[in-house]
Every structure is written in C-alpha cells, then in structure tokens.
Amino acid sequence: MVVNEFNNKLIIVISGQAGQGVSTVESILTSILKKNGYNVFATKEYMSRIRGGCNSSEIIVSDISINSFCDKIDILFPLDKGYSSHLLKRISRDTIMIGEKGNFYPDHENIIEIDFSSIARKLGGNIYTNIVIAGLMLGMLDTDISISEEFIQGFFGKKDNEVIKKNIEAIRSGMAEGISLKQIKINIEKKEFVKTNLLFSGTDSIALGAIAGGCNFIASYPMSPSTGVLTFLSQQSREFGIIAEQAEDEISAINMSLGASYAGARSMVTTSGGGFALMIEGVSLCGMTETPLVIHIGQRPGPATGLPTRTEQGDLEMVLYSGHGSFPRIIFAPSTLENGFCITQKAFNLADKFQIPVFILTDQYFLDTYYDIEPDTLDIPDTGNKSCIIESNLDYKRYELTINGISPRSVPGYGKGLVVVDSDEHDEIGHLTEDLDIREEMNRKRISKIEEIKKAIIPPVLLGDLNRNYVIVSWGSTFNVIAEALKNKEFKDIALMHLIQVYPLHDSIPEYLKNKTIILIENNETGQLGRLLKLEFGINIEKRILKSNGLPFSKEEIEENLRIALRS
C-alpha cells in the first residue's frame, strides 16, 4: 500500500454538476474544520446554469493561512463523471481521486473507490451523499465529532429533528470511512486561536463593511456575481434598519439610491459591468448633484453578457471614465477579506465627506472566496458620529462656494432651509442657470474637491524591502495569491506594490518604482492599471502578466510567470 502523506497543507477539490451540492460540501467542511482549529480557504468556479454542467470548489486545509487559489489538487472528489477542460488540466498523476465507480477520469490510476451513494442510501437516500463525503474528510483529518454535531444542528436548524439526526449519522458514517482510510496520512497542526476566527466570504466582507459604514439603503437589480451583497443586506434589513429594494432595472436602482442619499440615507448599489453600464448616466448625476453614493461592482468577463459566472478585473477603465463631464471620484479595490470590510466602511464615510461617488471594485473570485481571519483585524469604528449632514438655516445654499469645494450638506426636512439639487448646471442655491460664469465657478468647485480627496489616499501595500530589483504592481483581489507566490525563495529579488486605492493614485508610487523592473499582474486583457500608471506618472511597464479567460490566477501560474519574467 502506497501511503500518501500530506504535511501542513492539503488541497481538496470537489467537482460535480450544478445542483449536486458541491457548495454544500464546501460550506459544511470549511466551517467544521475551522471550528476544529484548522486554517481553511475555499473558492469556487461554476457555470451559468442551475443544474448540470461542471462546477468545482477548492478547499485548502492548512496550519497557517494560505488564502490563495492553487492549481494543484491533492484530493479530488468527483460527484459526477463530467469534467470541464480547465479542471482536467489541473489533475496530475499524484492527484488522488476519491469517489464512486464511473466518476473517475478514464486513465487515472491514483483512485480510491468508495460507494458514497450506497452508504447514503442506507441512511435514507442519495441526499446524504454530500454529508458523507464531508464526513469522510472530517474523519481523515483530526476533528471532534461534537463540533460537527453542533454545527449540523445549526445548519439544518429549521428542519425537524429527524433530518438533523440523519445528517449527523451521515457525518459519522463518513468519518468512520475516513478514519479507516490508511492510504492517506495527513499531518496538519490545529491551533486553538483559529477556532474563534471568523469565516466568511468576500461578499460577506463587503456587506458587513457596508453595515459598519452605516449603510441603510440599497436598491439594486440582481446580477452575478454582485447579487450576494443585496441578499445579505436584505437578510439584515430589519435588524439594522436597512431598506433593501430590488429595483426594476439598474437605472432605477442608481436613481433610487441617489434619491435616498439626497434625503439622508447612506446608500449604495451593487452590480456588475453590464448593469453598471446602465448606471453611467446616474454616475454623472451623482457627480453633478454632489450626492454621496457607494457603488459596488463585482467584475466578470465581458464584452456584453460574456461569461456571467467567471472572474476578471476588467472594469477599471470603464469605471474611471464613466459619466460625461468632469467630477471627482474614488475607486477602491479590496485585497483581502479584512480589507473588504474596512474599505467598504471607509467608502461610505468618504462618499459622505466629499459628496462623490465612491466605487468598490471586486470580482467573482473575491466575492466567492472564503477563509478564516482573526476577529480583531476588523476595525469597527465609532459609527455614531460620522455623518457630515448639517441642519440647514433659512438662507441655506446647497452649493455654497467654499475654499475646498465642499459645500455643507443638509437634507430636506432637517432645518429651516431648502435643499435644491439639479442635474443642470446650477447656482449656489441649486437652481438651474445658464450663466456661463457661474458654470465655470461651479465646474471648478466640483473638480477642486480632488485636492481634499488626495489628502486621504490609501498608500499602496508594500511587501519586501526596498532594495530588490523587481517590483510587482497589482491591485484588488490578486493580493493573496501573489503574496503567497512570493514566499517562494526563488523570488527573493521581487517586491510587491499592491494597490487598494486605484484612483486617485498615491503620489508615493513613482518613487517606489524608480529604477526597478516592474512586473504588472492584472486579471484582465490589457493591463488597465498599467495604463493608468503610464498616464498619471509616465511609468512604462514592460513585463506584464495578464489573464482573461475567466479564471483567477493560481499560485502556480504566478510562480511560473514570474520565473519567465526573471529569465527574460
């Protein structure tokens, strides 16, 4: 018997048709493992359909945080005989496949046949198959059955006791199988503190951050992969006093949210590229009326409908230049889950302060990725006194000309004044004007806010010391995977400059990049951040690692490409 030993880290992939419950296994397994003290990471890739096709989830169990997608698969659980070509490419000879006869990749040798279905049927039906598989992994790893039981109780909480009992039995049966599997040995240390770590997804991080930022209004139209934020806030609607409305279309969504903000709500929209395209006139209205708004865009590959359930960092330029006319904006792209929480919170505060649209660019990969984080990395600030809204007096002027361009903002019904906003060019009160001198003043006022905004730019995240010869430049969701790849000693001459605020850019950037060989890494076709660096700072980038087939970068892919970059 060949014994496969896994130390410190194990990469599991579960694949199957949409509707077979790949996601269920993922969420059960990651939760229970984390509660046992294992670091976990999970991400999924899936087709744009409800049943059939081939989806997969990757789960990494480890003894330190490894929060990045890997190509390598240690153990694959195929729930079905279909594989998408991109999954096939990741299966090596060493990959152990565990599953039922008929589901294995034809020529694969490293297989362990377990008839999950028959175990499940014994328990009462095929529906327990997933739980048995989860149980198997829980048995192979060192886990405490009481934790599993408690979790299962919570997970199926609303169902009757019979259901819960059956599922616990399924876990137990799976565990028994797992414990008896002697061909695989897993040595991963558990840590006490991890048990109380938080485990949530990118979607959760944005939605939680919104709540922390005081969000109490969201109007949006469903669109993958951004819908989860709306769903989350809907679920918390009563608890936190949030109006969460599904609009008839994206145009309505942004205009409703602007109305709400005008009336004093902290409001946001969530959408993806195609839906955002429809909001662009509204962005311009936001800029013209100086109404605070947070716009979350979960990016996915285009053009048009493109690949609805895949990932890409392709909307930066569209967002940057969205809306006719000149007005300031801020664009954030969170790097980690902690950061997603903090940035979103900050977005609301800055939108309010500067009275501008603040964008948060995530992507399918970011939103669908889960891993455990330490609770105190989430900074919950004093949310009470943040609002910049003032009470108006009788001669209130919504667009009063001020030195920094920011006019004190009141809302209707708060004070004796009137709050007048207009999409036409307007005077200080807000009434429409065709006086071209006032036009120039108002245009200048709006644009001049950029100076204040620039004082608050988030500096880039830097990894590695300053005397390395190479610097990677990247942004948003690629942070973890790049940082992980850089742990490899081969790359000790490469530092990382990762941007969380992609507009306006921090002015320390050119200094850091001076006399370095820059390697640009972006999950898009043309290197949009690279173009922006060129435009803003005249920085020329020769080495570019780009990808736009709808999948995120894997750690191996980054490593491979860095090797090429170092060589060439």
Added chain:
Amino acid sequence: MVVNEFNNKLIIVISGQAGQGVSTVESILTSILKKNGYNVFATKEYMSRIRGGCNSSEIIVSDISINSFCDKIDILFPLDKGYSSHLLKRISRDTIMIGEKGNFYPDHENIIEIDFSSIARKLGGNIYTNIVIAGLMLGMLDTDISISEEFIQGFFGKKDNEVIKKNIEAIRSGMAEGISLKQIKINIEKKEFVKTNLLFSGTDSIALGAIAGGCNFIASYPMSPSTGVLTFLSQQSREFGIIAEQAEDEISAINMSLGASYAGARSMVTTSGGGFALMIEGVSLCGMTETPLVIHIGQRPGPATGLPTRTEQGDLEMVLYSGHGSFPRIIFAPSTLENGFCITQKAFNLADKFQIPVFILTDQYFLDTYYDIEPDTLDIPDTGNKSCIIESNLDYKRYELTINGISPRSVPGYGKGLVVVDSDEHDEIGHLTEDLDIREEMNRKRISKIEEIKKAIIPPVLLGDLNRNYVIVSWGSTFNVIAEALKNKEFKDIALMHLIQVYPLHDSIPEYLKNKTIILIENNETGQLGRLLKLEFGINIEKRILKSNGLPFSKEEIEENLRIALRS
C-alpha cells in the same frame, strides 16, 4: 459723420429672445449673400428654452473663406433689450449697434437707431421685422434684388402669394434703408464661383455623409444637439429608403439599430453624452456580436444634463472606454463640413468592413455652424458595391476564426446558412459556450482585428512646415478657428497637427512632435486627447489651452492664448 469702413470682412451678430427669429434672419441672410457671391459663415449660441432669454447668431461675410467664430462684433442687431453676459463681453466701443430705441446697451455710443418695427408694421405687422433687418444688410452690401426675390419665393414656397409678396416688400424696404446708410461703408469683393457653392451646416454634413455611406436605418431618441441628424434623415426617409424611428429611449435606439444591422441594414444612432451613457451596454453588445454600427455623438457640456444647448469636446474618454470587455473601435471627429461628410460616409464603410462600432464625435458648435464650400470637395464615391455582406452556405459560421480576426458576415435570409450571434461568449457558429479555451480564442480574434484597423488610420492634418518650433495638437471642431488664428504672422513659428481620427492614433504622430514644444488645444476641462497621447506614445504636454464654459473657442481667444504660450 464718422464713416466706418469694413474691408474684406464684416462680422454681424443678431441677438434676441428665443422665438424672436434670430435663426430666420441668419438663414435668409447667409443664403442670399452666398447666392450673390459672398463667402459666408454663421454660427449660433442659444439657451435651453423655447421663448425668452437671450440667443445670438454670428454671421461673417467675407471675400475669402473665414469659417471660424470670432469674438469681435462689427455690427450688432439687438432684437431685444436683453444681453447675456457672454455676449456683453464681446461688445467693444467700435461695435456699431443698429436697432430700435430701448434695445441698446445702456452706455453704448456707436448706435444707429432704425425703427424696424414701424417699417414692418407699415407692411402689415411685426412679423416682417426680421426680414426688414435682413434687407437692411442686403442693402448695405452689394446684392441683387432678383436673387433675394427668388430666394424668398423658395423660402416661403408653401405659403400663399400674398405672404411672398409682403416679404419681398420687406426685403426691399430694408434694402432701401441699407443703401441710404452712409455711415457704413463695406468693401467686400464678390466671387462668381461662390454663387454655386454649397451652404449647409455641420448637422447637414453628417446626415448627407450618412446617406452617402448607405445609411438606411436610424433609431434614436431626441437629444440636443444631435437631434438634427435624425430629423434630416427622417425628411429624406422616402426619397432614400431610410427607416428613421424615434425610439422610446436610447437603450431601445441602440438595440434596434443593432438588430437592423444584424439583418443587413446600414444603421446608426445619434445622441449626446447623457443619452450615450445609456447606450454603453449596447456598445459592448456591438463589440461582442461584431455587428457594424455608426454612433454619432453631438457633444455638449456635462456632468449630467449640464448645459444642454452649449458646446464641449468632453466625451472622448467616455467613448473610448465605453463598454465592458475588450473589443476594437474607431473614433472620428470631423474638422470641417467637407470632412464631416466624408468621415461619416467612411464610418459606415469601416463599420461594415471591420464589424465594429465606429464613433463620430461632433459638438454643438460643429453641428450648428454653416458656411459655404465648393461642391467638388464632397467626394461621392461609388456607393453601389461597398457592402461586405456575403451569401451564406449551409455550414456557415458567423464567427469563423480567420487570420485577421474578421469573419465573413452574412445576414439572415441570405443563403442557406444560419446567422447566430450571441452576447455571451460563443463558439464559431455563434452558440453560447463556457469552454474557456474557446473564450480565449474568441477574445483574441475580436481584439486582433485592431491590426487590420490600424492599416486604415487617417493621418493627422498638418499645417505649417516641419521646422517650426511649436506644434499645436487639436482635434475635431476646433480646426477652422485654429487654422484661422495661425494665419496671423505672429505665429509663424507654430505648426498645427490636427486629428480627425482620434482612435486608434496614427503612428506618425510621435515623430511629428519630437523635439517640439507642444501646445494642446481642446474644448474641454482636462485635455482628454492630451491624456491619450501620453498614454499611447508617452508624449508629455506642458502647454494647454483648454476651455469648458460651454462656448466654442473664438479666433481672438486662440490668438491671445497662443501669445501667452509663446511668452511663457
């Protein structure tokens, strides 16, 4: 008696409330003067209202083409006592005001009082006032009454003879006044060939160019200043077999036009920035489905509704980055009326050839400007055989992979094949796919068309020889006014590089600009073309002449700013 003498050139401005007929005087006067052999130019500025306020038209009569807006006013006809502040600034002590008591600018001395209304009333009513004023100018200049008569007959063609008679009388009365005005002497030579010159506006040039380009479908939603193109094509609908449909909104407009194009129409839309914002998802659909489309954008100042009837060159970046995902596009910005005609025609042919969106960026100033041009500058090509549409056979594949990325395009009902197009990522036939390898191939195919497109880039227009130290860079509607300013000998060290195709950029550009001091002139806030030059070629521009108060550059303003640029 002080005699004011005007040689070679006379600048007339008529100002009045909306609804007072400023435009009527403009069109009567320019037409008749041109038919007499004078070179004429006219442009207007107006408020976003139907009655009241203050609008004005400038008419330049000259003996050589002077096709650019001037601040200077030789003679002002105030139809009303109101002046907008921007008009006031243009009135100098030398400006002669001709009009009725009460309409003059309070402290102005150089006035000629003529009671136009009472002359008009004698003829039958106030409505003849405008014609009398036109007549006055026709009398001051050397014009042939029979030409005026013939014109008036055509102009009021559909009305009864009495109306025509009265109007001719009004012209005569005005002329008599004009001839007797001895304080003004005008010496402008007439030229025989000018009589048969064409006189039309920017709007006309685009619409005529569309017809020449084979346009037979336009769906659009009214929006200043772009509506005229839809109106023109509607008027010619029967004559040229053009479907001209007013859509319920801009989203419908672009999607209807894409449907038409898919079925084999040569189609276009016309809109302005705010309406275009709503079309952006459609632009992405155009890129993804590779459906030819011409998009005309009459630019006006933003953000949002902004200044609806004013001018700006502010939409370049929005257009350039419009639509999520990567796909090629062409952006034109016509410089002159002749060019508007030719470029629009070309736009249809290139859209068809490359199966991409082709943009035409004009602006209110361009669209509302008239001047006479020689007929043979309009190149009417062999319109018959231009279509690239092929008949399909049974195994037709709409997205067949080819070397240059361009797949032969058929239309439904033409041949035995089926034409399948999809906004999702698709295979060669056109059916939706989630095969990520095909995705990469298709993405590459679409993007690769840019190579073919680059072979056909229109080189920049160059004025002045290559060894001058300064080069102005500009684009679109500013051409004439800059060229006019450069005639001034002060600027003999300044050459002009003017772009008609603003994307993709011609690769000769950096060569021309090497070792020169560049002066960027753009009618927008941030110098958008300048940014594009920086991005594409790394060209840094220090001297920038920008304007965004809603008015076009005047010749004097260009001169003044060039002087500053040379000094600093």
Added chain:
Amino acid sequence: MKPTRYDLGNIDIAWCPGCGNYSILNILKNALDELDISPENLVLVSGIGQAAKIPHYLKSNVFNGLHGRSIPPATGIKASNRNLVVIAESGDGCMYGEGGNHLLHAIRRNPDITVVIHNNMIYGLTKGQASPTSQIGFKTKIQKDGVSSEPFNAVALAISLNASFVSRAFSGDIDKSKEILKKAINHKGLSIVDMMHPCVSFNKVNTFSWFRENTYYLEEDFDYTDRLKAFDRAIGKDKLALGIFYINERNAFEDNLGIYRNNDLPLFRRIPDEDKLRKLIHSFE
C-alpha cells in the same frame, strides 16, 4: 394669481408666454397652500423637459434629476423619510417615454408619492417631436408621415396595473384640477395625475380649445372603486374623461418596509447599532 407662500418673487421663468405650464404651477401652489404643506417638508422631484423645470419656480426642496428618471429618486426619498411630502412632476416624454419602466413598476410598488405628468402630447424642450401621447396622424419634423403608433393611454395603463389612485386633469380648469391634485396628494399610496395642457409653441393640434372640446368630466357620483368601469371610461373613444377614475386603497411601499415597524425616525436621524454589528460579526465564528 393669488400670492402663496411658495412664491419665489421675481424669477425668470423659461416657459413660453401662454403655456399651460403656468396654470399648472398655479394649481400646484394653491393645492399645496390649501393642504397646508410647508415648503421645508415638501420635495419636488422632476426629470428634464419644459415641464420638469417646475420645481425651480416655487419654494420647495428640489431634486431635479435626469430625463425620464424622476420616479426612482422620489421613491428613494419617500422611503428614506416618510415625513416628507414627495411629488414627482415631469413631461409626458419624460414620464411615459424615457421613464416608462419606472412608472410601470412604481405603480406596482406603490410608494406614497404623487406623480403629476404635464401631458402636452409633444416633446417641448427638444422642439416638437411626437411624444407617446401624440395622436395617430400627428405630424412633426421627425414623424413626417404622421405618428402611426397607438397613443399611450396612461389612465388605462394605470388601471390595468391596479394603481392606487388614477386621475386625469386639464390645466385650463384651475379649480377642478386643484381639487383633483389635492386629493392625489392626500391619497396614501402612488397617485397619478395625467395633467393635460396645451403647448402653444409646438402642438398646433391639441390646443386649448381642442382640450375644451374633447374633454368632459366624470359624473360626480362616478364609482371610482369599480376597476372595470374605470377602464371602460379610460378607453372611451369620443372624448377624454377628466376626474378621478380609480382608487384602490392599499398599503404604501414604505409602510411595508420592516424598518419602520418599531422605529419611526427618518433614516438620516438614525445611528447604526454597533453592538448588533459586533454580534453579527461574531456569528461568523
């Protein structure tokens, strides 16, 4: 015109002399006055067009947004602060053309706002193209051969969507229209007032006297709770009926929102609950 507390003094009004919009402004001010709504508590929301300029001509809070998009912000405003009286006003092109989808779904959603459509059966500000309500055969520069689309019947449409309050008025009848408007504003839920008015500059067909000749009022005792009868009158071919067609009392959108069940405060007066947030975060352990 009797002075009201909404008067802005000597302002430049961009409407053409003789336009029906002046009467609508008058009707609006008087209705508000009689309902005793204070300017600080009033929000007028509009889109773009000649009609849409109305908020600039009286004392009120104003959200003058995009063409076609007056109803969504009005909905957002009312939901965020139920104490405000929110009126969305715009032209027929704005509300029925560009904004058609919002009207449709707002009727379903039923926020407690009043929607006043200045219906001059034409696009005024863009100089005379057909609007959705232009009659068949109506000729314009763009509709050269005359309009061929079925005119949009907002009253019938609203009834088909089971709207909460549906009415039609004519700017020429100041008093009657004022009464209709007052009822519309007082009505809890979305109220529609299709306010017909002449455009003297571009619509030479549907003139003041055309409206006089082609309209009549629903009987005093007309049963506006009968949906079918209301529909019958709405599609009447001879003359356009004026008055209140249909009232369907239902909960307003805001009142269905969970967030107001235990807390009446408008959103801008609320402070986020940190403890709850901490608890929520801990639930991810």
Added chain:
Amino acid sequence: MKPTRYDLGNIDIAWCPGCGNYSILNILKNALDELDISPENLVLVSGIGQAAKIPHYLKSNVFNGLHGRSIPPATGIKASNRNLVVIAESGDGCMYGEGGNHLLHAIRRNPDITVVIHNNMIYGLTKGQASPTSQIGFKTKIQKDGVSSEPFNAVALAISLNASFVSRAFSGDIDKSKEILKKAINHKGLSIVDMMHPCVSFNKVNTFSWFRENTYYLEEDFDYTDRLKAFDRAIGKDKLALGIFYINERNAFEDNLGIYRNNDLPLFRRIPDEDKLRKLIHSFE
C-alpha cells in the same frame, strides 16, 4: 417528442431536468413545423436568463442580445427585412422587469413580431429572486418578508395599450399552447404570448399542479374583439384565464413605413441612389 426539422441533434441543454422550458421548446418547434417556416427564414431573438437560452436549442437564425433587450432588436430586424419571421422570447424578468419600457412601446409601435414570455414568476438564472409576476407574499432570499408589489398583469396591460394580439398559455398544455402560438405567429402585428411555466428549481409555490389548479381556458366562443370583456377576464381574481384574450387588427409598424411603398426589397438588397444624392447635395447651393 416527435422529431422536427429544427432539431439540433445531441446538444447540451442548460435547463434543469423537469423544467417547463423543455415543453416550450417542444411547443415552439411543433408550431413552426406546422406553419412550415424554414429555419433560414426564422429569427429568434432573446435576452438573458434561462428562458433566453431557447434560441440556442433549435435550428434558426439567432440574435441573443442583452438582458431586457430582446424586443428592440426584433423590431429592427423585422423592419429591415419583412420576409423574416421574427420571434422574441425571454423570461418574465427580462421582458417585464428590465425590458418593461420596450414591451410597452413595442405594443404601441406594433411591429409584426411574436413576443413569447416564459413566465415562471421568478428570476431563474440569478437563482430565485422575485420577478414582476411573483405573487404578493412570495418569499425569496431578497424578498425576505414576501413580495409586497402588485404582480404585473401582462395581459391586462397589453389590453390597456390596445395591443394587436394578446394571449396567455401554459407550458403544460402542449397542444393548446401550440395552437395559441401558431395563431400568434400568423397574426400580422405584435402578438403577445404570456407563456406560464413552472420553475422546478426555485419556484416552489407556482408548481405544475398549482398551474393546473389555478388556470382555466376562455370559452371556445369567447369574443376576443371586445376590449372591455377581455380586460374583465384579464383581471379576474379567482383563476388565471388561458387562451386568446384580445385581437385588434391594425397595420404593422413596417407596413406604415414609407420605404416599402414602392419597393419590397429588404434593406440588405438595396443599393443607394447616387443620382438622388447628387441632387440633394445640389439643393444646398
């Protein structure tokens, strides 16, 4: 399922097993077959959603456009080539939600196209949010407290807009629905088929048996030229009527276009007239 000439062979269909969409595909193919429409002459236009994938599952020309935007391209296609049979098919979210404005104005415009709405009363592809047709109280992850908006009644709405052909069908009744669809396709002008179907994955309320229990057919001799009666049936509270509600014969959009008066050719076969262009240019002298 009997084989038809529209079959594409062994293709991967992305619908869930048991979904009503399969029946609709079947109904469509058979209707087309019986009407003897050749695939080359047929254009299927759709938006985005589960329903909107249908054009990929049969032999036809296809324009699979954007979410909510199937009707405008269908209109443009038919106008540009009247010889084509043009059918727009998409989900209820696509047609009634995102695309509501186009539906509204297309009914007014009346192009000769058939509009089939796959109405499963839910957003399928985006995993189960309420659609405009979801019933009051219907709960989803987003509509946590249940839908509170009045459900969208497309049949009533279409009648209120004086649509040319208005019908409702149920995917479970293959033969009856096929007959309705055939009449819709044959009808000259815009025909609406509100095709109800169960979504087995997300709509656990409006199931196959729910439809069976909550629908009935209009009588054989129902007078579909009576607009008021049609409306009465459309708003019926007890059960949903199926069948043809209303037919209003009027000219189709394309037939009103001047361009076809003396020339029958589709646009792609026409050559621009240079002489006329020269003449037009000279008119500016």
